[in-house]
Amino acid sequence: MSLERLEFKTEVQQLLDLMIHSLYSHKEVFLRELISNASDAIDRARYESLTNSAVLENESGWKIKITADRGRGTLTISDNGIGMTKEEIVEALGTIAHSGTKEFLAALQSKAIKDNPELIGQFGVGFYSSFMVADKITVFSRRAGQQGAGGVKWESTGDGSFTVEDVEKERRGTDVILEIREEEKKYLDEWQIRSIIKKYSDFIEHPIVMDVEKEQDSALKKGEKVTIKEEETLNSMKAIWLRDRSEVPEEEYNQFYQHISHDSANPAKVIHYKAEGTSEFTALLYIPSHAPYDILFRDYKIGPTLYVKRVQIMDHCEELIPHYLRFVKGVVDSADLPLNVSREILQHNRQVEIIRTNITKKVLDTLGDMKKEQYGDYIKVYNEFGRVLKEGLHYDFTRREAIADLFLFPSTKTEEGVLRSLDDYINDMEAQQEAIYYITGTSLAEALHSPYLETFRGKGYEVLVMLDDIDDLVLSGFEYKGKRLKSITKGDIDLDKTDKTEKETAKKQYAELMDLMKDTLKDDVKDVRLSGRLTDSACCLVADEGDLDPQVEKLLKAMGQEVPLKKRILEINPSHPLFAAMKAVFEKDAKSNTLPDFIKLLYDQALILEGSKPKDPAAFSKTIAKLMAENIGKESS
Ligand code: ADP
Numbered sequence: 103m104s105l106e107r108l109e110f111k112t113e114v115q116q117l118l119d120l121m122i123h124s125l126y127s128h129k130e131v132f133l134r135e136l137i138s139n140a141s142d143a144i145d146r147a148r149y150e151s152l153t154n155s156a157v158l159e160n161e162s163g164w165k166i167k168i169t170a171d172r173g174r175g176t177l178t179i180s181d182n183g184i185g186m187t188k189e190e191i192v193e194a195l196g197t198i199a200h201s202g203t204k205e206f207l208a209a210l211q212s213k214a215i216k217d218n219p220e221l222i223g224q225f226g227v228g229f230y231s232s233f234m235v236a237d238k239i240t241v242f243s244r245r246a247g248q249q250g251a252g253g254v255k256w257e258s259t260g261d262g263s264f265t266v267e268d269v270e271k272e273r274r275g276t277d278v279i280l281e282i283r284e285e286e287k288k289y290l291d292e293w294q295i296r297s298i299i300k301k302y303s304d305f306i307e308h309p310i311v312m313d314v315e316k317e318q319d320s321a322l323k324k325g326e327k328v329t330i331k332e333e334e335t336l337n338s339m340k341a342i343w344l345r346d347r348s349e350v351p352e353e354e355y356n357q358f359y360q361h362i363s364h365d366s367a368n369p370a371k372v373i374h375y376k377a378e379g380t381s382e383f384t385a386l387l388y389i390p391s392h393a394p395y396d397i398l399f400r401d402y403k404i405g406p407t408l409y410v411k412r413v414q415i416m417d418h419c420e421e422l423i424p425h426y427l428r429f430v431k432g433v434v435d436s437a438d439l440p441l442n443v444s445r446e447i448l449q450h451n452r453q454v455e456i457i458r459t460n461i462t463k464k465v466l467d468t469l470g471d472m473k474k475e476q477y478g479d480y481i482k483v484y485n486e487f488g489r490v491l492k493e494g495l496h497y498d499f500t501r502r503e504a505i506a507d508l509f510l511f512p513s514t515k516t517e518e519g520v521l522r523s524l525d526d527y528i529n530d531m532e533a534q535q536e537a538i539y540y541i542t543g544t545s546l547a548e549a550l551h552s553p554y555l556e557t558f559r560g561k562g563y564e565v566l567v568m569l570d571d572i573d574d575l576v577l578s579g580f581e582y583k584g585k586r587l588k589s590i591t592k593g594d595i596d597l598d599k600t601d602k603t604e605k606e607t608a609k610k611q612y613a614e615l616m617d618l619m620k621d622t623l624k625d626d627v628k629d630v631r632l633s634g635r636l637t638d639s640a641c642c643l644v645a646d647e648g649d650l651d652p653q654v655e656k657l658l659k660a661m662g663q664e665v666p667l668k669k670r671i672l673e674i675n676p677s678h679p680l681f682a683a684m685k686a687v688f689e690k691d692a693k694s695n696t697l698p699d700f701i702k703l704l705y706d707q708a709l710i711l712e713g714s715k716p717k718d719p720a721a722f723s724k725t726i727a728k729l730m731a732e733n734i735g736k737e738s739s
Contacts, residue, residue, distance in 0.1 A: 105267045110196055110258075118233055118260050129235050129286065133295070134302035135228030136179045136278055140166045141306045143183025143276060145414045147246045150184065152442045157184075157247040159274055168299075168312045168336075170290040175282050177236075177290060182275040186243040188254040188266055195229060195241065195256055196264060233260040235289055236280035244271035299336045305358050307414065309335040341412055343386035343433050347374050359388045362407065363431045367391050370483045373432075373468050381456040387432035387465065393486040397429060404428035409435040410443065421448045422458050426494035426505075427465050429487045434461070466504050473508060473523075481521065484510055488570070495576040506582050511566040512546050514555060524582045527564060537588040540566040542574050542653045553639040553711050554590050557597055560637050565590060571660075574651030593647035596634040608632055608676040615681070615688050616674075622701045623672065626717065633673030640678040643670045643708045672708060699725050 110118070144164045151157040161182065169178040186194060232239055237259060244253040253271030258264035288294050292314060299310055313331045320326040342350060342358045356368045363369075369388040376384045387406060396402050405428075408419035412435065422434055438453045448454050469491075472480040484491075494505040510521035515530070527538055539558060543549030549567045558565050568574065577587045596605075609632055619630045627643070636642060645651070645668070650658070655665050674681060687694050703725055706716035716722035 105265050107263050107265050108192065108196060109263050114196065114230070115262055118230055129231075130289070130294075130298045131302070132231045132235055133179075133289070133298050135231050137166060137299070137303045137306060137310060139229060140179055140181035140183060140276070140278075141308055142417075143181050143185070144308050145417075146184040147182070147274070148413065149415065150246070154247065157274075159247065159249055161273070164308045166306070166308055166310045168295060168310065170292065170295060170312070172287075172290050175284075175287065175290070177280045177282055177295075178277055179280075180275065180277040182273060183246070185245040185275050186254065187245050187248075187252055188268065190245075191241065191243055191254050191256050192266060195258075230260075232278070232280055235282055235286040236260075237283050238281040240279040240281075241276060242269065242271050242279075243276040244274055246274040249274075296336055301357075302361065304337045305340065305342060305361050306337050307339055307341065307412075309339060310337045311335050341435075343374065343384050343435055344412070350374070355386075358386075359390075359431065362433065363388070363390065365390055365392075365394070365431075369431075370479055371468060371472060373464060375464065377457075377460055381453050381460070382437040383457055384435045385432065385457075385461060385464070387430050387434075387461065389465070389468070389483055389487075390429060390431060391482065391486070393429060393490075397487075397490060402428065406430070406432040406434045408439075409433060410439045410441050411435070411437060413441060415439075415441070415443060416445075419448065421451075421454050422461060423465075424458070424462055424494065424498055426491055426497060427462065429490055430461075430465055462498075462501070466501065466508070469508050470504070481510070484508070489572070492570060492572055492576050495580060502580070503582065506580070511540070511568060513564055513566050514550065514559065515564040518546065522564075522566065524566075527566060528583055528585060530564065531585075532561070532563060535563055536585075538566070538582060538585050539563060539588055539590050540568050540573075540577070541590050542568045542651050544569065544653070548713055552591075553642050554635055554644075556637040556639060557595070557635045558590060561597055563597070568653075571653050571657040573653065575654045575657070578651070589651065590635060592645045592649060592651070594631075594634065605632060605634075612674075612676060612681060612685065614692075615685050618688065618692070618697065619672070619674075619701050619704075622698045623705055626669065626705055627672045628669040629671045631671060631673055632676050636673065636675035637677070639675060639711060640680050641672060641674045641704050641708045642711055644673055645670050672705060674704070699728075703729075 144166070147157055148164060163182075165182055167178075167180045169180070170176075171178070239258055239260070241256040242253065243256070253269045255267045255269045256264060257267075282289055292312070295312065303310060311333045314334045315329050316332050317327045318330050320328045342354060352372075355372045355374070359369045359372075360366065368391060370391040371389040373385065373387040373389070385406070394402075403418040403420075404425065405418045405420040405423050407417055408415045408422060419434070423430055434457060436453065436457065439451070440447075443451070469480070469483070472483065488509065491505065491508060495502055498505060506524055510523055512518070512520075513522040513527075516522055524538065531538075541549050541552055541554060543552070546567055546569065549569070555565055568577065574589060578589060578592075580587050612632070616630045620627075623630065628646075633642065635644075649668050649670070650665065658665050684697065684700060687697060702717075703722070706722045709716055
């Protein structure tokens with residue numbers, strides 16, 4: 103069959119150029135990536151063989167073989183896994199089908215990646231990292247179970263194109279042959295290969311073997327030594343999760359974490375336990391110390407790797423963990439599930455449900471314990487994953503309180519950097535206080551300067567500051583230990599129940615002026631009313647109780663949803679001298695020309711106070727200038 107030359111998709115070429123030219127340290131990770139691909143290919147073949155034994159082609163035993171040929175300058179990584187057809191190889195090694203590619207390309211140019219090439223693995227572009235050490239890569243592959251047909255040879259020098267060709271391949275699986283660059287020949291040394299495998303791939307479940315030279319007593323001549331070649335397994339293949347907690351040093355837990363997560367940092371917490379009873383399983387779970395770049399993306403892969411009696415069944419088993427704990431990584435090994443379990447079965451399986459419930463409780467308990475006993479570490483974890491955890495309040499009704507117990511917020515009562523829990527809030531709240539008050543905002547400084555806080559400060563009521571986009575969505579109206587959470591920027595706030603008569607009098611006093619205001623601003627606000635939340639400022643804008651919080655509005659817009667424009671309510675502070683003065687003008691001449699100007703100015707002020715722009719900045723500044731001129735005129739006369 104003829105040779106076909108194909109172009110790499112643009113982004114692959116871009117990626118290759120960046121990879122070859124920008125990553126000088128840690129080139130050794132290429133071997134980890136190839137071994138990981140080989141191991142995945144074996145897992146897939148083994149899984150398929152459970153229902154289709156033809157895949158095995160009568161050859162038993164899974165194996166990854168490394169061959170270093172110093173004479174030819176090549177390093178070969180062979181596996182007897184699932185293999186690829188021609189179509190599959192063109193797709194897998196000619197394009198990048200991941201949605202994270204753009205982010206990856208952007209990240210590759212950043213310093214973080216240059217300093218931490220381990221991050222490469224996160225993006226799933228591992229294969230191409232081999233071009234850091236190889237001038238040319240040749241791949242021979244044949245799909246398992248298709249003996250006698252369908253072998254393919256793929257070849258590229260990483261310069262914009264690759265070739266594919268039909269070839270015969272006797273054994274199933276894939277051979278990746280690297281022509282090692284002159285200056286990288288050290289990767290052909292036995293000890294180098296050994297140490298890289300020990301460092302990165304020791305936990306791979308399948309044997310990684312290499313022919314090594316060994317000295318042995320000669321069978322022919324007594325006292326003489328001969329050199330023989332013998333296949334040696336280089337990795338320990340230890341299923342770390344099946345060992346006893348007390349036997350596993352922290353270092354090994356960390357290495358295994360790095361191996362499964364492709365994270366270069368250590369995890370913040372290891373959760374390792376064996377469950378017995380209604381369901382028998384072992385879980386080795388990790389809470390990472392930092393969030394991956396794509397945790398808020400829709401296609402973020404969630405869930406631990408599922409094993410059944412040491413056989414890997416699937417990589418990301420999302421049925422095992424709720425979405426709001428998707429930052430948890432790890433392995434679950436079940437003794438009860440059938441080996442040929444499919445996705446469909448998993449979705450309705452009672453055992454899976456039990457495991458999921460158990461894991462969820464364990465993770466939440468662990469976070470709770472961390473909060474109590476390792477507060478410093480907890481805050482770091484919370485800062486990374488608090489946003490994701492909060493989704494649980496919406497989705498996991500039965501555990502709402504346990505989840506809310508984990509939340510921490512900045513507050514008007516604490517110094518910057520000191521966070522408060524809802525429990526702290528309840529313990530310290532004033533006896534007559536009815537709700538847990540909060541304010542949303544995009545930055546702490548902005549929120550703390552908000553005029554909405556005036557009355558609360560005056561009364562000594564604490565207000566929690568919520569800075570995550572989903573806060574209002576999940577927390578508004580939520581009841582924690584009998585107290586409802588209430589946004590201070592929405593709805594009517596009336597902290598002084600006793601001042602009812604005073605409010606009624608003020609209401610009557612200003613009724614006509616307020617009618618004029620309503621009329622003047624009818625296009626901008628849906629109502630004008632007296633405020634229960636201001637002491638110093640003259641006015642502010644508030645949303646109605648059921649209206650969307652501005653932060654939530656932004657979130658919805660970012661998700662491409664239409665958000666209807668909602669008019670808000672202008673609240674005025676009756677104790678501000680401005681209103682007495684306006685009322686005096688109104689009583690003298692209800693048709694005065696200055697009143698509408700003033701009213702519009704008030705609305706603009708309220709907009710400025712909440713961090714928005716005046717409706718018509720030119721008109722605003724013109725009116726201000728006019729007022730200033732008049733006043734200065736008065737002073738100088
Ligand atoms: P990733 O492994 O993260 O998907 P890679 O660039 O390393 O990214 O590999 C791309 C794809 O090529 C893999 O998803 C897999 O489908 C295929 N592949 C790579 N190596 C092998 C192999 N040894 N056997 C079978 N398929 C492979």
